[in-house]
Amino acid sequence: MKQILVFFGGCSTEYGVSLQSAHAVLTHLDRSRYLPIPVGITRNGQWRYYAGPLDAIPEDRWQEEPWIPCALCPDRGSGKLLLLDGSGSSLSFDAAFPVLHGKNGEDGTLQGLLELAGIPVIGCGTLSSALCMDKDRAHKLVALAGIKVPRSQLFHQGVPLDELEQAAAALGFPLFVKPVRAGSSFGVTRVTGPAGLADAAATAFANDRELLLEEAIPGFEVGCAVLGTEDLTVGAVDEIELSHGFFDFEEKYTLKTSSIHCPARIPPEKAAEIQAAAKVIYRALDCKGFARVDSFLTPAGEVIFNEVNTIPGFTAHSRYPNMMKAIGLDFSQLITRIMETEVGA
Known part of the structure; x- marks a missing residue:
């Protein structure tokens, strides 16, 4: 059985979304193959190992049991989480799965720390995480790969x-x-x-x-979930329908005035074009494991790149798992496939 560090929380403004995503991952993980070791990162950056039941993580009580202060052993290849409770204990693990969003989690900083310690990272690595967080450099590389980008x-x-x-x-x-x-x-x-x-x-x-x-690009936003490293699986294309404004933080997580259609209400040949472009973008930005590629579809039928989310949301209502569900991968199967990209069975 593989033991997997699952990071969640973090210092970014997307802290709450990370907690929801991590809860969904932990509850859908195949426990016959993978044993999760949950590590919560508080809003001010403290690491806490959760030693309690995984179906009810009390994220609002970081200083109480069963939360234990912890740190990553810096010795390359040791694969140990040091428990800082005075016991001298440590937990061994095989890989790390960051379920974090935004800065200090999705931007390559944590991935760099893990790679420096010789720990396999489930999902995108340091370079791709940093590139995809950087809208300017990502656009320049994608343009060189032959995909249109906004001016x-x-x-x-x-x-x-x-x-x-x-x-x-x-x-x-x-x-x-x-x-x-x-x-x-x-x-x-x-x-x-x-x-x-x-x-x-x-x-x-x-x-x-x-x-x-x-x-501003006319038209609407479309997304494409991508899974894998060498052989890529792409999910159904989805479509964001806006009544006004743009898809800001509030709309992303409340859908007060917008709707998401999956599959998108577009011709099959256009969906195939968007999926093909997503693969090109995924490879151009050195992505691995999984990511969501977002683009615009203009009234003239042009596909124009927007951004890549290297750790998309993993709640039951998130776009990435729903795109994969549309091609026959339910949430548990999806999490298993993601794990297999890095650590195998």
């Missing part, structure tokens, strides 16, 4: 407002002002005219030291 311009913190205004005028309104590295649309503002640029830039820079001005 955009990169700016560093401290840029004069008149430079932003000139670039925005060249791109045309409406446009999006985005932090280069942030998840779940945090810090993203849709701007319809020059008057909104200053506030939008301040919001973006509150989340990252760089921002993108990016043209």
